[in-house]
Amino acid sequence: MKYIDEYRDGSLAKDVARQITALADPARSYHFMEFCGGHTHAISRYGLEDLLPANVRMIHGPGCPVCVLPIGRIDAAIALAMRPEITLCTYGDLMRVPGSNGSSLLKAKAAGADIRMVYSTLDALQIGEAEPDREVVFFAIGFETTTPTTALALKAAIARGLGNFSIFCNHVLTPAAIQNILESPDVRKLGTIKIDGFIGPAHVSTVIGTEPYEFFAEEFRKPVVVAGFEPLDVIQAILMLVRQVSDGRHEVENQYIRAVTALGNEKAQAEVANFFELRESFEWRGLGEVPYGALRLRPQYAAYDAEKRFSMVTPAAKDNPACECGAILRGVKKPADCKLFGTVCTPDTPMGSCMVSSEGACAAHWAYGRFREKVRQVDARRAVA
Amino acid sequence: MNMMIKAYKRKFDVANGRIDLSHGAGGRAMGQLIEGIFHKAFDNDWLRAGNDQSAFSVPGGRMVMTTDGYVVSPPFFPGGNIGTLAVHGTINDIAMAGAVPLYLSASFIIEEGFPLVDLERIADSMGSASREAGVPIITGDTKVVERGKADGVFISTAGIGMVPDGLDLRSDAARPGDAVIISGSIGDHGVAVMSKRENLEFDTDIVSDSAALHGLVADMVAAGGAHIRLMRDPTRGGIAATLNEIASQSRVGFRIDEEAIPMKPEVAAACEFLGLDPLNVANEGKLVAVVAPEGADAVLAAIHTHPLGAEAALIGHVVADDNYFVQMLTSFGGGRIVDWLSGEQLPRIC
Ligand code: SF4
Secondary structure (H helix, E strand, C coil), X not given: CHHHHHCCCHHHHHHHHHHHHHHCCCCCCEEEEEEEHHHHHHHHHCCHHHHCCCCEEEEEEEECCCCCCCHHHHHXXXXXXXXXXXXXXXXXXXXXXXXXXXXXXXXXXHCCCCEEEECCHHHHHHHHHHCCCCEEEEEEEECCCCHHHHHHHHHHHXXXXXXXXXXXXXXXXXXXXXXXHHCCHHHHHHCCCCCCXXXXXXXXXXXXXXXXXXXXXXXXXXXEEEECCCHHHHHHHHHHHHHHHHHCCCCEEECCCXXXXXXXXXXXXXXXXXXXXXXXXXXXXXXXXXXXEEXXXXXXXXXXXXXXXXXXXXXXXXXXXXXXHHHHHCCCCCHHHCCCECCCEECCECCCHHHCCCCCHHHHHHHHHCHHHHHHHHHHHHHHC | CHHHHHHHCCXXXXXXXXXXXXXXXXXXXXXXXXXXXXXXXXXXXXXXXXXXXCCCCCCCCEEEEEEEEECCCCCEECCEEHHHHHHHHHHHHHHCCCCEEEEEEEEEEEECCCEHHHHHHHHHHXXXXXXXXXXXXXXXXXXXXXXXXXXXXXEEEEEEEEECCCCCCCCCCCCCCCEEEECCCCCHHXXXXXXXXXXXXXXXXXXXXXXXXXXXXXXXXXXXXXHXXXXXXXXXXXXXXXXXXXXXXXXXXXXXXXXXXXXXXXXXXXXXXXXXXXXXXXXXXXXXXXXXXXXXXXXXXXXXXXXXXXXXXXXXXXXXXXXXXXXXXXXXXXXXXXXXXXXXXXCCCC
């Protein structure tokens, strides 16, 4: 408990905020993107924006594995789960993610599909062992952090000769997506984006290290600070970014030295490399096709690959055309700029990816921050009156 | 002759028996079940009369009535079980009107195969809970459904109580400037139950806060009844749902202070670990009171002297707000909204 309190010390935070204000050049503005939904959540939940000077703005990136999963993959999972021989094991927060036409795994479960909520890959393995007559499919999702556990589950399944266990692989990769945010056909379409630096997710870097960001910082001349998820971690990272910008540096720095190293967990990386390979292209909800942005099982493990084993197809499915997720995820617009925000699109009725899980930019703004606009409106009205 | 009947009678074996369909069929087995478990556990004059209803007298005045259904998984958890929850929850619903609870009813829907020992444990603890609270269970019902048609046991309750003269608590009564008081630490019940969920067992000493609050309420009413605008027990949906409910019913907003909200470190840590917001987590022995500013000190002092209110705190105020927002000053010094939960609260993956 002590541990948590230390990273939530409000007076320490105010101190850091004061340093940021002192260091930030009032003549310019700073736009930093926190890539990961965990950071977005911390920023909104602790009201960090209130501590920052007005010229330092945070842009909420695409980094929530649930949000970036395209509708087609949800549709494919639902279709698979509806097959009578299949037991689909999934994490709880995937249950409500909308597929096409208002469908979801939660609704498919109510309609009779055998969908079980699990808390780890091992739970799914256990179900596979306990129910040999069922085809148990684990709906694998997540960034670099969760991939090693999927790899270990596969390894265990093979070692135990579990013939009825397979994986629907939706693991995605962080550096590829960050690159896509700065350099993709959509960027040209949506206009120039002002991003002065990135906060990188610490949990991803505990696995991959900070090294994969080196090329990126160099190539795009943007600083990256890898940071933890406590509010104090985030605000410290912002200070480190402001400092880099004012020094004219663009380096990869590590705020989270308590767990992250340059090379990461090489053993975990080796396990992942054993079982997975890059997909040439994978659709990210809100970002479109991201080259080399996801993983799939290597061909020699086809028997454990649900997509091959059950000839799954991913139907093409489109987001609502009015949804501004693409622009929001790239920092061109804010949630409240979207016409659907808070009207048709709310966490209970999400239309676009940013509203899907509580870590999405729109959902976080809806749940924690939407009073800000109202306060601004009232202030503006008062100023006019 | 008597001996003959005994010979035909199936032995009522609580230790090894399970509920079967005959326990709900209205025959001798059902009689044995009701006598052997429920009447024994709830024992009082009304039940002993053996009617399908109970007649009772009430003083004149305003009466409150409530009904509730309990479906908890798992049925046993640290600090209580589905039965104690049913008794406490129903008493609290009555108490939140400032009323004195008088009588309860309990109806059981039991799944075929449910062990009689478990049923007895539930009934016994309900009996003790109702006796401790001084609110007897005076009528009930039992149904048995086929295996797979229920989750062990479901309990429905009803309760009635009397409102003291001159007291009129209404959900639309909160006014800007009113104080918001919580009677103790939040999230204990929800975390205790979750810690025992299948696949999610984690080590924690947290026990449910399940408790009957009518004694506490009586003290509050005595100390500052005229100043209490309304009370609510923040059960499902936690204090976030309760405050949002009051905000929209009273057409006001709230400003609360995260630092002031009492919470056990273990609850905070468990919520952190599971990715849950403690403001959304259920409580079963806590109340939120909105009190006119001039009565806040007296009411808070009365709560503090009651054993169930030692950790009570003033957590914020009612404000005028056309959007009915519940705003919170975070422990970190920033501001945020406290919203209703969307759907069920599900642990997040990363
Ligand atoms: S409010 Fe909804 S529709 Fe609009 S950008 Fe956000 S997620 Fe997309």
